[in-house]
Amino acid sequence: MIEISHLTKKFDQFVAVNDLSFSVREGEVLGFLGPNGAGKSTTMKVITGFLAPSAGKVTIDGHDISSAALQAKRLIGYLPEGAPSYGDMTTLEFLRFIAQVRGFRGVEIEQRVDHVINEVALESVRDQSIETLSKGFKRRVGLAQAIMHDPKVLILDEPTDGLDPNQKHHVRSLIKSLATDKIVIVSTHILEEVTAVCSRAVIIANGKIVADGTPAELESQSRFHQAIRVTLTDSHDLVADLKAVPGVASVEVAEDNGLAYTIFAEGGASIFSQVSEVAQQKHWPISEFYVERGQLEEVFRSVTQQSEGRANG
Amino acid sequence: MGNLGIIFKRELHSYFATPLAYVFIVIFLITNGIFTFDLGGFFLRGQADLLPFFGFHPWLYLFMVPAIAMTLWADERKTGTIELLLTLPVRLVDAVLGKFLAAWVLTGIALALTFPIWVTVNYLGDPDNGVIVAAYLGSWFMAGGFLAIGSCMSACTKNSVIAFILTVAICFLFVIMGSPILLNAFPSWAPQWLVDAFSAMGFLTHFDSIAKGVLDIRDFLFFSVFIGAWLLASAIVIEMKKAN
Numbered sequence: 326m327i328e329i330s331h332l333t334k335k336f337d338q339f340v341a342v343n344d345l346s347f348s349v350r351e352g353e354v355l356g357f358l359g360p361n362g363a364g365k366s367t368t369m370k371v372i373t374g375f376l377a378p379s380a381g382k383v384t385i386d387g388h389d390i391s392s393a394a395l396q397a398k399r400l401i402g403y404l405p406e407g408a409p410s411y412g413d414m415t416t417l418e419f420l421r422f423i424a425q426v427r428g429f430r431g432v433e434i435e436q437r438v439d440h441v442i443n444e445v446a447l448e449s450v451r452d453q454s455i456e457t458l459s460k461g462f463k464r465r466v467g468l469a470q471a472i473m474h475d476p477k478v479l480i481l482d483e484p485t486d487g488l489d490p491n492q493k494h495h496v497r498s499l500i501k502s503l504a505t506d507k508i509v510i511v512s513t514h515i516l517e518e519v520t521a522v523c524s525r526a527v528i529i530a531n532g533k534i535v536a537d538g539t540p541a542e543l544e545s546q547s548r549f550h551q552a553i554r555v556t557l558t559d560s561h562d563l564v565a566d567l568k569a570v571p572g573v574a575s576v577e578v579a580e581d582n583g584l585a586y587t588i589f590a591e592g593g594a595s596i597f598s599q600v601s602e603v604a605q606q607k608h609w610p611i612s613e614f615y616v617e618r619g620q621l622e623e624v625f626r627s628v629t630q631q632s633e634g635r636a637n638g
Numbered sequence: 639m640g641n642l643g644i645i646f647k648r649e650l651h652s653y654f655a656t657p658l659a660y661v662f663i664v665i666f667l668i669t670n671g672i673f674t675f676d677l678g679g680f681f682l683r684g685q686a687d688l689l690p691f692f693g694f695h696p697w698l699y700l701f702m703v704p705a706i707a708m709t710l711w712a713d714e715r716k717t718g719t720i721e722l723l724l725t726l727p728v729r730l731v732d733a734v735l736g737k738f739l740a741a742w743v744l745t746g747i748a749l750a751l752t753f754p755i756w757v758t759v760n761y762l763g764d765p766d767n768g769v770i771v772a773a774y775l776g777s778w779f780m781a782g783g784f785l786a787i788g789s790c791m792s793a794c795t796k797n798s799v800i801a802f803i804l805t806v807a808i809c810f811l812f813v814i815m816g817s818p819i820l821l822n823a824f825p826s827w828a829p830q831w832l833v834d835a836f837s838a839m840g841f842l843t844h845f846d847s848i849a850k851g852v853l854d855i856r857d858f859l860f861f862s863v864f865i866g867a868w869l870l871a872s873a874i875v876i877e878m879k880k881a882n
Contacts, residue, residue, distance in 0.1 A: 373725040375880065398727040405725070409718035411648070413655045425644045426726050454655075470722070 326350055327372065327478060327508055331381035334367050334532075341367040343532035344381070349525075351477075354504045356523030356540070357512040360629050364532040365512040366406050369482050372510070373403045385478055399428075402476035406483055408467030412456030416447055416466055419455060420473065427474040441469040445499065461492040468496065472503065479509045485518060497522050516621045520544075528625060530632035536624065544619030546628075551590040553600050556613035560584065566607045572596040587617075641728045645736030646743075653744050658706075666702055666748040673698060674755065687765050691755055692773045692849040696813050696841055699784045704805035706741050707788020711876060712798040720880060734873045738782075738789050738865075745781040749774065769851030776848030779861035780841055784809050786868035793875040816840020 327349045334342040342364040349355050359365050370376040372383050374390045374397060383390045388397040410419055420441060424434045442448060445465040450458055455466060464484065471479060484500070485493045493515075500509060500522050511523065519526045520540045528536040528543075536543055544550060555563065563586050567573050572591050579585035590596045597616050604611060653659040670691070674680050678690025714720035723733055759765050784805075791804040814820050816837045824833050837843055844857040 370721070375721050375725050395727045395729070398725060401725070403722075403725045405718060405721040407718055409722050411652065411719055412717070413652050414648075418651075422644065422648050423726070426641055426728060428727075 326386060327510075328384045329368075329372065329381070330383075332368070332371060332378050332383060333380040334364075334371055334376065335379045341532055342371065345529070345532065345534060346381075347527060347534065347537065349508050349510060351506060351508055352504070353525055354500065354509040354511065354523045356519035356526040357510055357529070358514065358516070358519065358526055358625060359529040361514070363530050363629070365529065366482055367532075368529070369403075369480055369510070369512060370405075373401055373405075373480055374398050375405075399474075400476060401478045401480060402471035402474065403479075404464075404467045404471045404481045404484055406486075408464045410455050410463065410466055410470065413454060415452050415454050416442075416458070416469075417451045419466065420469055423470040423473050429474075437473055441473055444472065445469045446495070460487050461489065464488060464492075464496070468499070477507055479503060479507055481509070481511045483512055483514075485513065485515065493518075516625060519621060526621075528628055530629040533632065535628040535632045540621065541618070543624050544621055545593055547617075547619035547621070547624045548589060549587070549617045549623060550593045550619035551595050551597075552617045553588040553590075553596065554613065554615055554617060555586045555588065555604070555609070555611060556582075557584040557586070557610050558612045559610040561607075561609055563588075563609065566603055566609075567600070570596075570599050570603055572599055640732065642732040642736045642739075645728065645733055646739050649737050649740030650743060653706075653740065659744055659747075662702065662706060662744065663748045663751060666698070667751060669698055669702075670694075670752055670755075685763075688755065688759055688770055688773060689849060691752070692777055692845075695777045695849075696780065696845060699781050700806060700809055700813060703745060703781055703784035704788050704791075704802050704809065706744060707785050707805055708792055708798040708802040710737050710741060710789050711793040711872070712795055712801045715796045715880070716798075720876075724880065730873050730876065734789070734869055734876070738785060738869055738872075741785050741789075742778075742782050745785065746778055749778055749781070766851060768853075772851060772853045773849045776845055776857065776861075779858055779865075780845050783812070783841065783861050783864045783868075786865040786872070787812070790868050790872040790875060793872045794879065812839065813841045816843030 329348065330346045332342055332345045333340065345364075345368060357365050357368070367376065371378050372385075372390065374394050377391060385397040385400050388400070390397045411422075414422065417438065420438045421434055424437045429437050442451065445468050447462070447465055447469060450462050455463060458466065464487070468481070468484060471481065481500070485496050488496065497518065500511065503509065504522075511518070513519065523540060526536070526538065526540050526543055527534055536546070557563075560583065564576050567576055567588065572594055573596055574589040574591040577587045577589070579587070588596070588600055595616075601614070604614070673694035674691040678694060680690050683690065711720070714723060724730065756770060759770075760767070787808050788801070788805040791808065792798065792801040794804065795801050817840065821833060821837055824836075844860050847854060848857050
């Protein structure tokens with residue numbers, strides 16, 4: 326278990342992380358979200374022991390990252406932002422180096438290296454020097470070194486940044502497959518990723534937590550939660566039909582398409598059955614009709630901008 | 639093998655994986671040759687010793703050693719690998735020492751490859767080989783002193799060119815500290831202990847006696863402590879500056 330309590334990190338006068346507290350349990354995949362400069366990377370750098378906290382503490386399975394740094398670091402696999410690695414080494418040399426530093430000896434080294442090469446599909450670039458690899462391969466080399474010692478805690482700073490959709494998919498399924506008995510913290514600003522891989526999402530802004538919950542819980546905070554999207558083939562006065570329907574809060578027409586409507590629900594309650602009944606009775610010329618789960622992006626924007634407004638005001 | 643050894647091996651290997659080690663060794667040998675035979679008048683002196691060879695080493699190291707040292711930490715910071723290295727279960731002291739030792743061994747290899755000159759002087763005359771061995775060792779320790787300064791300067795910046803210039807400047811200061819040029823520049827009211835302390839910190843003070851065959855353990859001790867102090871400073875600077 327990772328416990329972060331009252332963590333503060335200052336750079337001179339600038340407060341990057343401000344009294345942050347949360348804990349992560351085994352089996353959780355925590356999506357760490359926030360606008361650029363919110364303090365995501367700084368928090369990860371403190372958790373992994375690269376930067377010392379200005380105040381507060383971080384413990385990994387009871388080992389304090391400041392006072393028992395080596396024990397804590399042994400439990401962590403870390404992919405730093407940008408997946409840095411030694412460019413003049415080949416993939417194989419680099420991974421062997423990591424395996425040795427991680428304490429593997431003799432035949433174990435080759436076994437572990439072969440295992441991770443398999444896991445992240447690096448077979449084709451085994452003997453290529455890392456500086457000649459494409460961005461996607463470099464990222465995978467970084468992932469390979471992070472999972473070398475089958476760590477209990479996996480901390481990945483923007484693992485899919487700059488990858489093409491196929492590679493993203495691959496990395497996500499890798500994270501999912503690793504996650505069962507581990508603690509995984511993934512920072513990202515791709516929101517679909519959170520819905521795809523994370524069991525919990527924490528949004529931070531200006532160094533503070535502004536939202537914390539499962540992706541579904543966060544989505545339900547959206548004003549689009551339970552809203553119904555309707556696209557018509559012909560113009561029809563939906564607003565008049567819906568006036569008397571209970572639970573309907575308001576109706577909006579899309580700006581770019583006069584036939585696409587969004588019907589908002591009052592207080593996030595389900596209005597599917599009422600609205601579909603009306604639609605049948607009034608014979609709406611429907612081409613599309615579906616319920617929104619809510620938009621994480623919208624929640625993200627609203628909670629981070631609120632926080633910014635407070636910080637500036 | 640502990641982590642120090644693993645890091646040492648990786649660093650040394652990476653010198654030879656790039657042309658850096660070869661370029662360094664070749665240029666080192668060529669300039670050594672020019673200095674010894676041309677400027678040093680190795681043959682004209684008609685003496686069976688290597689004084690003209692060793693005499694130029696402080697000046698040769700002044701530019702060659704900072705070139706190796708400049709990338710030690712600056713490149714780690716620039717490429718971000720410092721974050722990788724220092725989040726592995728590695729003690730900072732192992733990283734600092736491992737990197738330093740790899741660079742030091744590289745200068746040792748370059749120095750050892752000057753052996754033909756030793757063979758030559760033995761062929762031409764009958765030198766005191768004990769003196770020559772001591773001078774080789776002394777020269778290597780002095781290179782270590784330059785490197786340790788370089789390690790610290792390299793830790794100060796992401797830019798290896800700046801690290802190079804800073805290292806050259808500081809090394810130059812330590813080279814001339816013991817020389818009459820600087821000591822004569824002291825005003826007459828300066829207390830003697832200050833002049834002595836200055837002179838005692840100078841590389842030339844220590845290296846000249848080693849090169850002449852005066853094998854004083856205190857000179858080696860000086861370089862060892864000097865190296866230790868600058869490496870400690872490197873570790874402190876890395877700890878302080880790794881955030882930016």
